[in-house]
Amino acid sequence: MSKLLSELENILRKNRDLVRVIVRKINDYWFSYMKETGVDHLKIMDFCGTHEWTITHYGIRSLLPRGVELVAGPGCPVCVTPSYYVEELIRLALDGVTVYTYGDVYKLRSHRSVKGFYSLSEAHASGGNVKVVSDLLAAIKDAKLHGKPSVFAGIGFETVAPGYAQAVIKRLIPGNLKLLSLVKLTPPAMFYALEVSQEKPTEPPVKGVIAPGHVSTVTGAKAWEPVAENYGIPVVISGFEPVDVLVSIMKIMEQLVRGKPSVVIEYVRAVSYHGDVAAQSSIWRVFESVDDAWRGIGFLPKSGLRMREDYSDQDAFKEYGIRELSPVDWGYDMPSGCRCAEVVLGKAYPSQCPLFLRACTPSSPIGPCMVSAEGTCAIWAKYGSRDLLLKLSIELKGNIGGA
Amino acid sequence: MDYITLAHGAGGVEMLELLEKLIFKRVDDKLKRVEGGVGIDIADDAAAIPLPDGRYVVVSVDSYTVNPIFFPGGDIGVLAASGSINDVLMLGGKPIAMLDTIIVEEGFPVKDLEAVIESMLKVLREENVALIGGDFKVMPRGQVDKIVISTTAIGISDNPIIDKPAPGDKIFVSDYVGDHGAVILLMQMGLGRDIEEISTGMLRSDVKPLTKLMVPLLSKYRYCVNAARDPTRGGLAGVLNEWAEKNELLIYISEDKVPIREPVKRYSEMLGIDPLYLASEGVAVLSLKPECADEVVEYAKKLGFGNSRIIGEVKQTDMFKGYVAAETSIGGLRLVEPPRGEIVPRIC
Ligand code: SF4
Numbered sequence: 001m002s003k004l005l006s007e008l009e010n011i012l013r014k015n016r017d018l019v020r021v022i023v024r025k026i027n028d029y030w031f032s033y034m035k036e037t038g039v040d041h042l043k044i045m046d047f048c049g050t051h052e053w054t055i056t057h058y059g060i061r062s063l064l065p066r067g068v069e070l071v072a073g074p075g076c077p078v079c080v081t082p083s084y085y086v087e088e089l090i091r092l093a094l095d096g097v098t099v100y101t102y103g104d105v106y107k108l109r110s111h112r113s114v115k116g117f118y119s120l121s122e123a124h125a126s127g128g129n130v131k132v133v134s135d136l137l138a139a140i141k142d143a144k145l146h147g148k149p150s151v152f153a154g155i156g157f158e159t160v161a162p163g164y165a166q167a168v169i170k171r172l173i174p175g176n177l178k179l180l181s182l183v184k185l186t187p188p189a190m191f192y193a194l195e196v197s198q199e200k201p202t203e204p205p206v207k208g209v210i211a212p213g214h215v216s217t218v219t220g221a222k223a224w225e226p227v228a229e230n231y232g233i234p235v236v237i238s239g240f241e242p243v244d245v246l247v248s249i250m251k252i253m254e255q256l257v258r259g260k261p262s263v264v265i266e267y268v269r270a271v272s273y274h275g276d277v278a279a280q281s282s283i284w285r286v287f288e289s290v291d292d293a294w295r296g297i298g299f300l301p302k303s304g305l306r307m308r309e310d311y312s313d314q315d316a317f318k319e320y321g322i323r324e325l326s327p328v329d330w331g332y333d334m335p336s337g338c339r340c341a342e343v344v345l346g347k348a349y350p351s352q353c354p355l356f357l358r359a360c361t362p363s364s365p366i367g368p369c370m371v372s373a374e375g376t377c378a379i380w381a382k383y384g385s386r387d388l389l390l391k392l393s394i395e396l397k398g399n400i401g402g403a
Numbered sequence: 404m405d406y407i408t409l410a411h412g413a414g415g416v417e418m419l420e421l422l423e424k425l426i427f428k429r430v431d432d433k434l435k436r437v438e439g440g441v442g443i444d445i446a447d448d449a450a451a452i453p454l455p456d457g458r459y460v461v462v463s464v465d466s467y468t469v470n471p472i473f474f475p476g477g478d479i480g481v482l483a484a485s486g487s488i489n490d491v492l493m494l495g496g497k498p499i500a501m502l503d504t505i506i507v508e509e510g511f512p513v514k515d516l517e518a519v520i521e522s523m524l525k526v527l528r529e530e531n532v533a534l535i536g537g538d539f540k541v542m543p544r545g546q547v548d549k550i551v552i553s554t555t556a557i558g559i560s561d562n563p564i565i566d567k568p569a570p571g572d573k574i575f576v577s578d579y580v581g582d583h584g585a586v587i588l589l590m591q592m593g594l595g596r597d598i599e600e601i602s603t604g605m606l607r608s609d610v611k612p613l614t615k616l617m618v619p620l621l622s623k624y625r626y627c628v629n630a631a632r633d634p635t636r637g638g639l640a641g642v643l644n645e646w647a648e649k650n651e652l653l654i655y656i657s658e659d660k661v662p663i664r665e666p667v668k669r670y671s672e673m674l675g676i677d678p679l680y681l682a683s684e685g686v687a688v689l690s691l692k693p694e695c696a697d698e699v700v701e702y703a704k705k706l707g708f709g710n711s712r713i714i715g716e717v718k719q720t721d722m723f724k725g726y727v728a729a730e731t732s733i734g735g736l737r738l739v740e741p742p743r744g745e746i747v748p749r750i751c
Contacts, residue, residue: 006665014659014732059735242733363410363417363743373675384728384738392728393736395720396655 012241013058022246023063029253030065036257041067041204044252045346047190048075048212049374050240056383058242062393064249069204069386071346072379074189075212077156078104078372079344080294083111083333084325085182089153090114092320093128098150100139100177104372105153106132107365111333136160136167136179143177150177151316157186158218161305162279165286168311178316181307184292186215187223188303193345194231206346208252210245211237213267218283220275221263228261239267286311291327295368296334296341299327338367343376350377351385415637415742441494441565449494451563459560461496463487466504466553471590472519476583476607479552480522482684485612486635487556488530492617493631493687496558501527502536504553509544519550530612532556564621566630568646568690570719574656575689575699577616577708580639582609584681585667588674600666610684616708617687624699630690637742638680642688643727644741646717651724656715656739658729680742690717 011018034040046052052072055061061070074080087110093099094115101120109118117123124130133139136152143150152173154164161183167173190209197206211224216237224235234255238248248266255261265271283305292304306324307315316322334341337355342348350356350369360366362381369375384392410417427435427443436442440459441451449463467483484501491498503523507516527534535557586608589595600606613633621628632642639661647654663678671678691699696713703711715729727739 016734019733057731057737058733059731059737060733062736063734242731242735246733361743363415382738382740384736384740389736389738392723392726392738395722396718396728396736 009241012239012243015243018243019063019246022243022250026068026246026250026253027065029250029257030068033253033257034067039204039207041069042207043069043071043204043346044208044210044249045071045073045193045206046075046210046245047073047186048210048215049372049376049379050214051075051210051212051238051245052376052379053374054240054242054245056379059383059389060242060245061386062389063246067204068249068253070210070249071206071349072343072376073193073209073346074294074344075157075186076344076369076372076374076376077184078102078108079340079368079375080184080189080297081105081108081155081182081368082293082295082325082330084293084330085180086110086120087112087114088322089151089180090117090120090123090128092151093120093123093130096129096149097320098129098131098143098146098148099153100131100133100142100150101153102134102155103132104374105155106130108368108371109335109365111335136164136173140167140173140177144174147174147176151180151320152177154179154181154183156183157212158183158215158283161283161287162218162276165279165282168286168307168314169282173314178319179307179314180316180322181287181305183287183305184294185289185303185305186212187219187226188300189294190224191226191230192297192300194227194233196345196347198231207233207256208249209233209235210248210252211235211263213237213239213244213271216265216267216271216275218276218279221265221271221273222275224263228263232261234261235263237263237265237267237271239269290324293325293327293330294344296332297345298330334368335366338369340367340369340375340377343369349386350380351387353377356385357381410743413636413742415641417743441563445565449490451494451496451560457561459496459563461491461494461558461560461563462555463490463494464553464555465490466551468548468551469587470548472515472549474590474608475586475595475601475604477610477684478519478522479550480519480524481526482610483552483554484523484526484530484532485610485684487554488526488532488612488614489633489684491556491558492613493564493633494558494560495562495564495621495625495628495631496560497618498530498532498556498558498612498614500533500535500557502555502557503534504538504540506540506542506547506551506553508542508547508549511549516550519552523552526612530614562625564628564631566632566646566649566690568630568650568652568654568717569692570652570717571693572629572690572717573693573696573713574643574654574715574717575687575691575696575703576639576662576712576714577613577687577689577703578609578683578685578710579662579664579667580634580683580686581663581667581671581678581681582606583684584638585670585678588676588681589670592674598666598670606664606666608684609686613685613687616703616706619706620699620703623702624695627692627695627699628689629692632688633683634686634688635682635684638678638682639688640677640679640727640739641742643739644725646690647727648725648741653718653720653723654715654727655718656727656729659732660712660714662710662712679739
């Protein structure tokens with residue numbers, strides 16, 4: 001088994017011959033597309049933070065034709081969670097409620113201070129009760145032991161929702177622990193990002209989407225149909241290995257040349273057209289969709305999940321009297337000077353932010369895009385920004401000192 | 404910055420900035436070394452003092468804390484003895500003597516202390532290094548975490564290595580990197596027992612003195628070595644970045660060529676950690692002149708370091724001074740940034 005896996009890994013991560021073939025195909029499609037349409041520059045949006053990681057970590061950008069840019073999209077749940085809810089969590093922690101959270105959320109900075117504190121980690125350092133956990137089950141286990149009032153910060157996309165729903169339905173969560181559902185739905189964000197890119201066309205325009213693989217295992221490929229239908233943009237649902245992403249780019253280019261945009265599944269080993277129907281039905285049994293705020297962006301219709309009335313006894317909103325944010329209350333909630341909201345929408349690259357790697361670094365992050373491991377700023381800080389790597393790759397091919 | 408954080412002690416960017424501000428800037432240039440020698444003007448934890456006969460005394464100091472104290476492949480005693488011996492070796496010295504300071508917490512089991520000291524002495528015996536002095540203190544419970552050992556190693560060198568990688572140099576590593584860091588991290592996460600490779604002994608700390616490699620290698624190929632380091636805290640990425648930065652060079656490695664054990668690779672990935680940043684405690688990284696690099700690799704193999712290889716090269720460019728870049732496994736390009744902060748596994 002492990003031999004098989006390592007062979008598979010060699011194919012998906014190391015097979016340079018295969019990579020060369022795919023890259024050649026991408027180039028062929030690109031040249032015929034340029035010839036047919038006269039377009040000489042376009043963008044493909046990679047929605048998911050994990051895709052951006054693969055792309056940057058494996059240096060995929062340096063393998064593509066100059067005119068084909070990859071730009072990251074809204075696929076970082078920590079980046080888009082409104083500051084208001086982080087502030088509410090800090091308040092709870094200071095009031096003696098145990099707050100369970102993921103590692104990135106722990107470090108996330110809020111826009112306004114709560115009694116002088118800007119993050120759960122600061123609140124923790126001054127005696128607030130905050131515990132970093134890997135998932136809801138770990139929080140359940142721990143909360144059962146102490147029995148004190150607690151809340152789990154349920155941040156994430158469709159991928160985390162089925163787990164939360166199961167725990168709620170099966171009543172696995174002890175009475176002292178409440179779930180704060182801040183789950184966000186990805187399709188509305190993608191539609192919005194594309195809407196924005198169409199209204200004020202970016203230069204170059206977005207002409208393809210690499211859709212999230214994990215989310216699609218739950219939602220199914222059908223969730224992305226509107227992208228192809230309404231915007232005429234090809235969508236490929238991709239796996240997370242470098243060869244997956246390259247094949248996805250190839251499939252997008254192929255569709256562009258053929259002029260027939262549709263939704264294609266590259267990640268066939270995990271994703272189907274209809275998705276995980278059982279997971280979907282458990283999600284809708286526990287949650288309902290609401291218009292939800294995205295940090296730095298504002299309200300997007302039907303883009304968040306809150307618990308239904310039937311389960312209000314497990315709902316942290318009800319238990320702790322947390323008010324819902326409304327469009328009237330919502331104000332721009334990114335730190336000043338931080339372009340994270342534009343980065344999330346694919347309107348700016350991190351390196352276009354004046355604070356990138358100057359005032360804002362992984363060890364002292366300013367905006368959420370630098371805090372989360374899935375944030376584009378954090379990924380670029382670690383593995384290099386696009387412009388820098390393109391220059392470096394030219395330099396390395398050219399005639400420079402040394403062997 | 405008002406308070407010290409753990410990141411300040413992790414051997415990365417934060418630590419260098421702090422030390423620059425608190426120490427290096429405040430010491431007069433002429434007091435940064437003994438005349439004619441090497442001090443904090445160049446090396447950090449090791450120094451060289453000239454002797455009248457033209458040779459040098461090479462000294463290195465380091466303190467060791469590790470959690471857990473006993474880990475697969477060694478314990479804090481082996482680590483403290485080998486670590487300082489290796490620092491002397493990397494400066495081109497042949498270790499001859501050591502001093503130690505042991506600080507123990509009240510309540511620490513005598514049996515464990517005995518075991519730790521025995522492992523330390525065993526290394527010294529095998530290395531033929533004299534223990535010529537030391538200090539022993541006990542701190543009240545809670546004022547030190549179990550045990551801290553600090554060691555000073557002393558050696559003699561004909562020609563100390565002052566790290567100066569040059570354009571065209573080849574980057575050499577003597578063995579798999581990251582074993583020690585991976586094992587410690589997995590132990591700290593409480594995964595030690597669940598991991599087959601650890602319980603079967605396949606994966607353990609690589610902590611060991613590098614005398615058998617460095618002494619013969621330098622006596623034969625000293626002229627070929629422009630820089631030598633052991634990639635402890637901060638890992639391979641830390642050493643290469645320091646070289647690139649201080650010498651305003653570009654170091655370009657091929658990720659495929661960096662030897663990393665399969666389980667280290669797998670568990671690092673699981674934890675969201677890059678093995679290039681994991682510590683090794685028994686690996687040498689050298690910057691070798693290109694004309695003799697292959698010979699050195701062959702020779703190191705003969706000395707029993709069968710995984711020795713060249714992983715990259717040093718280049719000079721106008722635009723990219725102080726960068727480390729890697730050709731990825733699919734032939735793409737990425738940067739290898741200097742280590743920052745502590746190594747924290749990805750939680751979600
Ligand atoms: S670099 Fe920092 S400040 Fe700039 S957009 Fe990214 S997170 Fe915001």
